[in-house]
Structure formats: C-alpha cells, structure tokens
Amino acid sequence: MSEKKANLKKAREALAAKDWRDVLLHCKLVLKEDRACYEAYVYVGKAAFQLREYEQADLSYQKATELNDKAPQAWQGLSELYVETQQWVKAAEADQVLLCWQ
Numbered sequence: 531m532s533e534k535k536a537n538l539k540k541a542r543e544a545l546a547a548k549d550w551r552d553v554l555l556h557c558k559l560v561l562k563e564d565r566a567c568y569e570a571y572v573y574v575g576k577a578a579f580q581l582r583e584y585e586q587a588d589l590s591y592q593k594a595t596e597l598n599d600k601a602p603q604a605w606q607g608l609s610e611l612y613v614e615t616q617q618w619v620k621a622a623e624a625d626q627v628l629l630c631w632q
Contacts, residue, residue: 534563541573553577568597568604575607579614587611602628 537556544552554577560570575590588611594604605627612621 534560534567537563538567538569538573541570545573545576548580550577550580566597568594568601571597572603572607575604575611579607579611584611584615599627600631602631 537559541553541556541560544550544556553573557570557574557577560567561574564570571590571594575587575594578584578587578590587607591604591607591611594601595608598604605624609621609624609628612618612624
C-alpha cells in the first residue's frame, strides 16, 4: 500500500474515532505527497470544522470544490460551515449547487 493510501486510511479511521487532530496530521502527510487529493481536503475541512477552525475549514472545502466541483461532500461541508457561522447567502449558494444534482 502506498504511503498516500495508508495515510488516507488512517485519516478515515481518525474521522470515525473523532480524533480531529490526528485527521489533520494524516491529511497533511497526504497533501505533502499529492496536492490534488480531493478526499484529503474534505477530511481537513471536516476536522477543522469540528475544531472550530472555520477559516481553515472554508479554505479546505473551497480547494476541494476547485478540484472536483461535481462531488457533493465538499459542498455539503461548506453548507454546514456557512450555517454554523451564519453566512446565510453562502449557505444558500452551497445548497443551490447541491439541489442542482437532485
């Protein structure tokens, strides 16, 4: 198993265990190897959101949408983030993107 895959697996396990700092650690290693890893950016967004590091969450989710604007996970994360931070217009925009796929 490649180092990237091993670290993504560890990040998924850390997500399941709600070990947010460990998620960030493993995703940092993944992104060091592959700056275009959609899944790692989504995981960073989720972990940062849970740690209330909202700016980092926003940047990570935005990067993920740039890498793959057709996958819903980053848009869902953005919607959740914008609701939590009461950025209603941005939340509505993220929700609109999600609704277009249904």
